[in-house]
Amino acid sequence: MNFDLASQPEFVQNLVSYALQGWDIAKGWLLSPAAWSQFGLLVAAFAAAWFLSKRLQPLLERFLTPEDGKVSILATIRRFFLIFVPLLLPLLAWAFTGIGEQATRALFGSGAVIAFGKRVFLLLAARILVREIITDGFLRVLGRFILLPIMALYTLGLLDLATARLNEMTIALGNIEFTVMAVIRGIIAGSILFWLGRWSNDQTGTYIHKQEELRPAARQLASKAAELVIYGIAFILLMSIIGIPLTSLAVLSGAIGVGLGFGLQKIASNYISGVILLLEGQATVGDYVELDNGMSGTIVQTTARAMILETFDGRWIVVPNEDFITTRVINYSDQGSSNRYEVPFSVSYKTDINVIPDIIENAVAKHPAVLSDPFPPDCEFRAFGESGVEFAVEFWVNGIDDGRYKYSSDVGFLIWNALKDNGIEIPYPHRVVEIRNQNT
Structure with missing residues (x-):
């Protein structure tokens, strides 16, 4: 076939040239007895691989499937190899074709057709790998747009040619190529x-x-x-x-x-501050902290640039690491240390105040979260108020008095019930109003 392609672009001329070369190769295969024998060997190799894979695949799946719930190293290795069982058919066909290729080259001195078949089986294996085995999204995209095109070029015998052409093409960035x-x-x-x-x-x-x-x-x-x-x-x-x-x-x-x-x-300062915080352990995940500007919350995540605090109302606050170094930070947690709180109350002036400390301390000590170490509950006299005698009970707990823990609220109920059970009056403000007659 003769075509006048002189007026056509170089790309079209090259494309037609490759098409003609492919046609010549295909025509040679169709008319060659050696090629027909190689086609027959390819069919036989695929049939043998299909027959053997049907027998082996159930056995491999049973052998490689571990018992439910097993997390040992051997079970992990078995699960890893189990996902590659779908490759059994094309790989067996490739192996059998390789044996046939050796025989064909020995008999006819040629094996181009069967070598092409081997590459086709590898392309099928790559396609199964990308579509059925790889689950990671990034690797699947990489396989679809890079691995499969490369395997297609390899199958058609154009990989070396494409590589040579790409090596000839250059990109210049200033003085760098x-x-x-x-x-x-x-x-x-x-x-x-x-x-x-x-x-x-x-x-x-x-x-x-x-x-x-x-x-x-x-x-x-x-x-x-x-x-x-x-x-x-x-x-x-x-x-x-x-x-x-x-x-x-x-x-x-x-x-x-x-x-x-x-x-x-600023970014460098925050990064270095993060390293210092990790080295010194001043604040870490799980600590409840209060910053100098009044923000407070539990540290739920640390990054190279900032720490993330979660408040009790569910909001996240991103605080630069530098703030933990250059400002005052109150750490209420310190990985499990106890904290002291107090609840104020008052009693009537009619009360014998000498019995109040024992009553309140015993009542508060019954709370399951109140600690006896470092100090048990301590009821202290504070002042003679306008309406009654003012006291406050101090107690120690592990945790923060907020969020899901309401220690002060629980202790307030205990104080109320203890005073009521002992007949002690909790006063309320009294006011004396004097009305003067301006006419007298």
Whole structure:
């Protein structure tokens, strides 16, 4: 077939040239007895793989499926291999085709058709891997738009040609030039490295937080340090894969230093403050704190830049780490230390006030949350008021008198009931109103 393509664009000419080459290869296969024998071997290999996979797949599934509830290392390994059982058919077909290829090359000195069949089976395996096995959204996108196109080019025998063309194409950024292939390689390697970094960071963080013998602050610090190391290694490996020498990053690091000195000083200050807080353990997750500006809440999360407080009404407050260093912070929790509260009350002047401390202290001590250590309940005289004698009872508890715990409210009820049971009057204000007649 002769076509006059001189007036057509180069892209069209190349496309027609590849199409003609493909047609010549296909015509040669259709008319060659060796090609027909290879087609027959491909069919036989697939049939044998299908027959064997039907027998092996149920056995493998039963063997690799652990008992419900098992969390041992062996059970985890079995579950991991179980998800790859759907690859059994294409991999068996690929293996049988490889055996047939050796025989075909020995008999006919050619194996192009059967080699093409092997690549088709690998493409099928990649398709099953992306569509049925990979569950992570990022990896599935990576497989769909990178792995499958690469496997398709490999199957058609165009991978080397595409790679050579991409290596010839360059992108210039000032005085720096990159080949398109280097950019694609960097995108692929960067995606995989940082996904692995995220996965390993999650696994490391989970393992560190299970170490109960470490203080919460130490666990947080170890988790942050592991995160920096993991992503630092990923970045260095990526620079090496792309081909950028680390010495060329000196200018970049200098620019970052200038940026930190001017525009990013607050971020750097908050980050360093977070490291100091983790090292000293002044405040960590689970502590109830009150800041100098009146904000208060329980620390529910710590990040590199800030701490997140949850108030008792369910709101979250993001507080920069610097505020915990440069301002006054009251820590009511300190990982389990007790706190003292007091409830004021008064009794009538008709009361024998000498019996009040014993009555109130015994009543308050019955509350299950009130502690006897460091001090038991203590009822103290405060003042002779306008309407009665004023007292206050002090008591210690583990926790904060707010939210779901209402210690002062409970103690108030105990005081009321104790006074009523002992016939002690709780006074209320009395006022004497004098009416004067202006005419007398």
